[in-house]
Amino acid sequence: MNKKLSRWASDHTPVFGSQKRADRASDLLRDTTNAAYWLTALATPSGETPKEWVVAKAKGVTVGVVAAILTSETTGLLKAETNWMRPNGSGDESLPSSHTSNAAVHATLASRNLESLRLPD
Numbered sequence: 001m002n003k004k005l006s007r008w009a010s011d012h013t014p015v016f017g018s019q020k021r022a023d024r025a026s027d028l029l030r031d032t033t034n035a036a037y038w039l040t041a042l043a044t045p046s047g048e049t050p051k052e053w054v055v056a057k058a059k060g061v062t063v064g065v066v067a068a069i070l071t072s073e074t075t076g077l078l079k080a081e082t083n084w085m086r087p088n089g090s091g092d093e094s095l096p097s098s099h100t101s102n103a104a105v106h107a108t109l110a111s112r113n114l115e116s117l118r119l120p121d
Helices: 002-012 019-043 050-082 098-115
Strands: none
Touching: 019 050, 019 098, 050 098
């Protein structure tokens, strides 16, 4: 049933109308969450002096970059192990989705950064 449903969804693209639109939406989500992370990383409070600011930013960005790298590597390992065929038949490394895991890690990091800002309710 799963393969039948996947193939139907690939052929009919009910959500985005075409594979090209689906690819663009996926790229946009990945790129938007990536940008959100970097913008919020710059916006977080980071010290009174320039030196404190640079050190705090370097520490924070290092944590973010390491989290993104670990997520990417884990996703790659899982793709290789699951060997899941893409619904459109274009390859056998479909799951987990690299775009989704990338978007998830950057959205989570951006959310954490926003929590550190003193924003009014």
